[in-house]
Amino acid sequence: MLKVIINGCLGKMGKVLTKCVQDDDELELICGVSQHPNDSALFKVYPKMNDVVEKADVIIDFSHHSTLDDVLSFATKTKTPLVIATTGYNEDELDKIKEASKIIPIFHSSNMSLGVNVLLRLVKEATKMLADFDIEVIEKHHNKKVDAPSGTAVMIANAVKEVLPQVEYNYGRYGREAKRTKNEVGIHAIRGGTIVGEHDVIYAGHDEVVELKHIAQSKDIFAKGSISAAKYLVNQGAGYYNMDNMLG
Numbered sequence: 070m071l072k073v074i075i076n077g078c079l080g081k082m083g084k085v086l087t088k089c090v091q092d093d094d095e096l097e098l099i100c101g102v103s104q105h106p107n108d109s110a111l112f113k114v115y116p117k118m119n120d121v122v123e124k125a126d127v128i129i130d131f132s133h134h135s136t137l138d139d140v141l142s143f144a145t146k147t148k149t150p151l152v153i154a155t156t157g158y159n160e161d162e163l164d165k166i167k168e169a170s171k172i173i174p175i176f177h178s179s180n181m182s183l184g185v186n187v188l189l190r191l192v193k194e195a196t197k198m199l200a201d202f203d204i205e206v207i208e209k210h211h212n213k214k215v216d217a218p219s220g221t222a223v224m225i226a227n228a229v230k231e232v233l234p235q236v237e238y239n240y241g242r243y244g245r246e247a248k249r250t251k252n253e254v255g256i257h258a259i260r261g262g263t264i265v266g267e268h269d270v271i272y273a274g275h276d277e278v279v280e281l282k283h284i285a286q287s288k289d290i291f292a293k294g295s296i297s298a299a300k301y302l303v304n305q306g307a308g309y310y311n312m313d314n315m316l317g
């Protein structure tokens with residue numbers, strides 16, 4: 070049995086993940102961490118990762134970027150592999166994750182679904198073939214989402230930039246003099262209701278448009294993807310891993 074700690078266990082994703090972990094015969098949820106613990110959980114919930122006294126085989130993190138220092142210090146101190154699904158990190162925080170991956174195995178992906186990771190590969194191929202088209206990314210999420218644009222939209226834009234290094238990102242184009250330039254990728258965030266997560270990549274050329282689209286229809290896909298990542302990660306040495314490593 071793999072012993073699991075969930076960071077963000079009382080959040081929306083944390084609750085879905087808790088159920089998926091409890092339903093999995095290979096996993097044992099030993100405790101959780103959430104900023105405001107309450108009595109709703111049937112397992113021990115700590116307010117901070119460094120308060121945890123149990124030893125685990127893996128930590129799965131769906132929380133908030135502000136918990137990063139606490140999580141990395143606990144994971145490196147206890148040499149516990151770490152799956153990071155949280156989004157909204159800045160460059161400094163991303164560097165800290167990479168640095169910690171020299172000490173422990175870290176799996177990091179802003180989208181744990183299979184479909185989005187196939188989409189990322191399609192984006193690279195489409196971008197090679199449609200390099201002259203105007204490329205725009207639109208993401209749609211529920212009205213409780215904290216960060217914008219989504220981590221997935223950033224991964225999509227980064228996939229475009231891998232093929233076309235000259236592109237610059239234009240977040241939520243706005244203004245009286247805001248005409249599109251050739252080398253920009255527009256990134257637009259829609260927030261409303263209970264939308265689980267949708268990502269559109271639009272390639273607009275002269276008289277024709279190609280669209281690649283992913284629609285998440287439940288949060289389970291992210292929770293189950295993070296569990297696959299955890300099972301993969303516990304067999305790896307220190308290093309920085311993502312979906313490409315796991316999917317091959």
Ligand SMILES: NC(=O)C1=CN([C@@H]2O[C@H](COP(=O)(O)OP(=O)(O)OC[C@H]3O[C@@H](n4cnc5c(N)ncnc54)[C@H](OP(=O)(O)O)[C@@H]3O)[C@@H](O)[C@H]2O)C=CC1
Pocket residue numbers: 076077078079080081082083102103104105106130131132133134135136153154155156157178179180181182220291
């Ligand atoms: N990679 C992926 O596939 C996916 C990633 N995500 C990402 O996972 C993260 C969590 O999403 P979701 O569960 O919807 O978010 P919620 O806001 O519902 O949950 C956030 C969790 O983090 C805790 N937390 C700790 N510090 C803070 C803080 N300063 N502000 C807010 N929350 C804090 C909350 O504690 P408490 O509730 O006790 O206050 C809660 O447990 C997000 O970054 C989201 O983008 C989401 C889905 C898929």
Ligand SMILES: O=C(O)C1=N[C@H](C(=O)O)C[C@H](O)C1
Pocket residue numbers: 156179180210214215218219220221222265266267285
């Ligand atoms: O906050 C969410 O809900 C989601 N966040 C991730 C992101 O920022 O890309 C992944 C998914 O789209 C759901």
